[in-house]
Amino acid sequence: xxxxxxxxQPADSELESLRLRMTSLEAELRERSDLVAQVSARxxxxxxxxxxxVGLLHExxxxxxxxIDEADRGERAKRAQxxxxxxxxxxxxxxxxxxxxDAVRSLFRDVAKAIHPDLARDELARDxxxxxxxxxxSRLCARRRGAAPLDPPVVxxxxxxxxx
Numbered sequence: 001x002x003x004x005x006x007x008x009q010p011a012d013s014e015l016e017s018l019r020l021r022m023t024s025l026e027a028e029l030r031e032r033s034d035l036v037a038q039v040s041a042r043x044x045x046x047x048x049x050x051x052x053x054v055g056l057l058h059e060x061x062x063x064x065x066x067x068i069d070e071a072d073r074g075e076r077a078k079r080a081q082x083x084x085x086x087x088x089x090x091x092x093x094x095x096x097x098x099x100x101x102d103a104v105r106s107l108f109r110d111v112a113k114a115i116h117p118d119l120a121r122d123e124l125a126r127d128x129x130x131x132x133x134x135x136x137x138s139r140l141c142a143r144r145r146g147a148a149p150l151d152p153p154v155v156x157x158x159x160x161x162x163x164x
Contacts, residue, residue, distance in 0.1 A: 108140045 115133060120126035 104140065108136060111136050 112133065115129050115136070117126045117129040117133060120129050
């Protein structure tokens, strides 16, 4: 008795079909490999040209940046020399800037709030704050009268309710 056992081998027609498919894929692989080689060669040529052209531009940029740095250093040196000349020519006494009346008034209020004697914790601090308030008040009054801002105020022990 003969038993039919299915064969795992493909039929000749199927085998021929697979061989044709393989030949077709090999040809496509060769074409794509050639294309990759062409693109790779063009990329290498581009890299060379890029390095040549952009490299020159980078060199120019580096040179310009060095020139700018040198110019900046020169300008700073000139400014420093000018400042030194101005300082040498300036009088030894510091001159306070002129402020507007509103700014002076606002500053006085801020100072008064910070040093007010009622905020002191002990008698010694209260006395010190009181003297500071008298000084700041006399400076404000002197400014209103047009006295020089650095004139020393006249400070004496005045009663707290007194004028100052």
